[in-house]
Structures are given as structure tokens and as C-alpha cells.
Amino acid sequence: MEEVNYVIDGLKKVDNNIVKSTFSKFSSWIRFKVGYKGLNGQMTFTYSQVLLSFNRPGGAVEYRVIPLKQVISYSITEIDSQKSQLKLWLRNNECIKLNFIGEDLKEIIKTLSALYNGL
Numbered sequence: 001m002e003e004v005n006y007v008i009d010g011l012k013k014v015d016n017n018i019v020k021s022t023f024s025k026f027s028s029w030i031r032f033k034v035g036y037k038g039l040n041g042q043m044t045f046t047y048s049q050v051l052l053s054f055n056r057p058g059g060a061v062e063y064r065v066i067p068l069k070q071v072i073s074y075s076i077t078e079i080d081s082q083k084s085q086l087k088l089w090l091r092n093n094e095c096i097k098l099n100f101i102g103e104d105l106k107e108i109i110k111t112l113s114a115l116y117n118g119l
Contacts, residue, residue, distance in 0.1 A: 004087075005094040006054055006064070010039035010101050019044045023051045023063075034107040036100065043098060045111050050088070052096070066090065068115050076105060 019035030022042050030051075035044040041054040050071070052064040066088075073089040084105060086098040 003093075003095060004097050006052065007097045007099070008038040008041040008043060008052070008054065009099045011036040011043065011098055011103065012038070012101055013103055014042075016044075018042075022053055033111060036098075036103070038099070045108060047111075066096075068111070071112070071115070074112050076109065 014035050014037045016032045016035050018037060019032055019042060020030075023030065023032075023044060030046050030049075033045045033047065036042065041052060043050065043052045045051075048068055050064075050066045050068060052066070054062045054064070056062055070090050070092070071088050072091050075087045077085045077087075079085055079099075082102045084100050084103065086100065086105065086108060088096045088098070090096070
């Protein structure tokens with residue numbers, strides 16, 4: 001049985017400037033492909049990383065910068081016509097669950113497919 005280490009709910013696409021203000025502390029030169037903001041965090045894809053922020057109890061925010069090469073598997077599940085779920089399994093046995101509302105995940109699929117097809 002899988003253990004889900006991180007969950008971000010209610011992700012919706014946002015302007016890259018919103019995501020950039022959150023993640024620019026990690027690098028000022030990052031080019032974001034697509035960014036999402038949710039109820040309890042944010043996430044974005046760059047050309048080589050997944051960047052995540054998780055809102056923790058008490059107001060703390062945890063940031064994760066995950067190289068795409070650390071993603072060993074992923075799945076996309078359509079829950080209903082408005083909700084879909086992306087799961088990322090990492091080399092260190094962590095599982096990250098990202099729940100989207102009303103979003104087209106073509107850009108994410110394209111990024112992950114390129115990684116696994118060696119493009």
C-alpha cells in the first residue's frame with residue numbers, strides 16, 4: 001500500500017507571476033512552464049524540476065524542489081468531469097498527490113512524457 005507524503009488540493013492554473021513570487025527565492029532565472037495554486041499550497045513545473053509549497057498547520061510553509069529525474073512514475077486519474085489527480089512517485093519512495101479542479105493537464109503530461117521518452 002502506498003504512503004502519500006504530500007497532498008495539495010484544489011489546484012487551479014494561475015498566472016506565472018503569482019507562482020514566480022512564491023518560488024523566486026530558489027532562483028531568479030527559473031523559467032516556469034505552468035503554475036497552479038491550491039487550497040493548501042502551490043506547484044509549478046520548470047524544464048527540469050517540480051517546485052512545491054505546502055501550507056502546514058500553524059502557518060508554516062514547506063518548500064520542495066524536486067528534480068524531474070527523481071520522479072520514477074506518475075499517474076493521472078480523472079475523478080469526475082471537473083476533477084483530476086496527478087500522483088508522482090519519487091526515487092526515495094515518497095508519493096505526492098496533486099488534486100486539480102477543472103484543469104487541462106496537457107502541459108504536465110507533455111513535460112512528464114518528454115522525461116520518460118528521453119526527449
